[in-house]
Amino acid sequence: MGRVPCCDKVGVKKGPWTPEEDIILVSYVQQHGPGNWGVLPTKTGLRRCSKSCRLRWTNYLRPGIKRGNFTDQEEKMIIQLQALLGNKWAAIASYLPERTDNDIKNYWNTHLKKTMKKLDQLDQCHGSNDLFSLENGLTHLSSSNSSTSRGQWERTLQADINMAKKALHNALSHENPTSPHNYIKQENPQVSSTTTTYASSTENIARLLQGWMGSSTSSTNNSESSKTSSNNIATTDSSSCDGTPNAESKGEMGLMEAFESLFGLESFESSSSDELSQTATPEAETEVLKIEIKREENEHDVEVPLSVILENWLLDENTLNIQPKNDLTTLISFDETPHLF
DNA sequence: AAGCCCTGCAACCGCTCAGAA
DNA sequence: GTTCTGAGCGGTTGCAGGGCT
Numbered sequence: 007m008g009r010v011p012c013c014d015k016v017g018v019k020k021g022p023w024t025p026e027e028d029i030i031l032v033s034y035v036q037q038h039g040p041g042n043w044g045v046l047p048t049k050t051g052l053r054r055c056s057k058s059c060r061l062r063w064t065n066y067l068r069p070g071i072k073r074g075n076f077t078d079q080e081e082k083m084i085i086q087l088q089a090l091l092g093n094k095w096a097a098i099a100s101y102l103p104e105r106t107d108n109d110i111k112n113y114w115n116t117h118l119k120k121t122m123k124k125l126d127q128l129d130q131c132h133g134s135n136d137l138f139s140l141e142n143g144l145t146h147l148s149s150s151n152s153s154t155s156r157g158q159w160e161r162t163l164q165a166d167i168n169m170a171k172k173a174l175h176n177a178l179s180h181e182n183p184t185s186p187h188n189y190i191k192q193e194n195p196q197v198s199s200t201t202t203t204y205a206s207s208t209e210n211i212a213r214l215l216q217g218w219m220g221s222s223t224s225s226t227n228n229s230e231s232s233k234t235s236s237n238n239i240a241t242t243d244s245s246s247c248d249g250t251p252n253a254e255s256k257g258e259m260g261l262m263e264a265f266e267s268l269f270g271l272e273s274f275e276s277s278s279s280d281e282l283s284q285t286a287t288p289e290a291e292t293e294v295l296k297i298e299i300k301r302e303e304n305e306h307d308v309e310v311p312l313s314v315i316l317e318n319w320l321l322d323e324n325t326l327n328i329q330p331k332n333d334l335t336t337l338i339s340f341d342e343t344p345h346l347f
Numbered sequence: 348a349a350g351c352c353c354t355g356c357a358a359c360c361g362c363t364c365a366g367a368a
Numbered sequence: 369g370t371t372c373t374g375a376g377c378g379g380t381t382g383c384a385g386g387g388c389t
Contacts, residue, residue, distance in 0.1 A: 022357070022383085044374060060375075061358070096377055111378075112356055 019053040023062055027052060031059055032067055040068075065108045072104035076113055084110055085118060 023031075034050045040063060043056035052059065065071075076084070080102060087098045095107035095114075102110065 020359075041375090056374075057360095057376095058358075064376090065357075093378065107377075108357080115379095116355055 017053055018055050020058075023054075023066075027054065028062070028067060031062060035063060035067075040064075061108075065106045068106075070104060071106060071109075073109075076105075076117075080105065081118065084114060085122070088114060088118075 030050050030052055031046070034046055040060075043060045046052065046056055046059050047054055054062075083102060084098060087101055091097050093111075093114075095111040099105055099107035099110050
């Protein structure tokens, strides 16, 4: 006896959302913030189930969603993250804050899956491809023999991690000079150089209001809603200069943290010198210190491109030689979805 | 021009998990 | 400890639009 689906209620509308429904939903979220989806339909009179409202918000109306084609950078990140995390679309999406898990999932299913298949076939014929050997190298991670002893499993894991690092390094070293750090930056030359592709917080809402409510956009109502929006929703207005980190910097910081978490820097910090020094070689210890120094430099607004940090880490043979225990910690940190906001 | 097929994407469904009662 | 409910996630479906015959 399964649970009665929330959308089975009589009078609950299904299917595509109308602009009017979107506006109702957006204005509710502007006033009350996202959450409390359960009461939303009754309070707004929307004939939609709470789940549908949440989905519509998170996948479409939420500010900061980038739509349109995926860049090469994004594509590579998705491929690499999918190889590392599997079909954890929400986790993958947290590393691409401009994209929703649904978008990434769709993109994977419609584009990348096929590409990977083709490349897999090519790979079998012509040897390994740098980028895709990463995925291939890790695929047996999830399917490893359950009867394998813990020690064996850890050794396999260590081998997999090393293989992944090398493959990732190869992939990164072959790509164009645009670093993941730069990728965050807006490509629109018309706007100031610090503007991000991360859409303005009110962009989606304004689009709704302007597009569908016509000439009333200049009304006080709109400015009021924008104000409300900036209170309730993380603003990405690059012109903000009040000293508080705007969404752009938040986004960058978030991405940096995400990368650090993904590639184990965070775990280096958390396990840090004490624990690490007990098991790691002196060389590895030195490298950990180097990484920590780099982190401190970053914290003091010395802009070290993320790609440099990544490459340093990837190229770092000593890091590769750190005992399995530590890399296991590193891997475990992969599962911890970073909170970007 | 009409019909068919393919593709991309928005939305739904079923499930799990966490927190409150 | 159990039940209920809301939130979130991943897989799947259905529809619209474009391309091809």
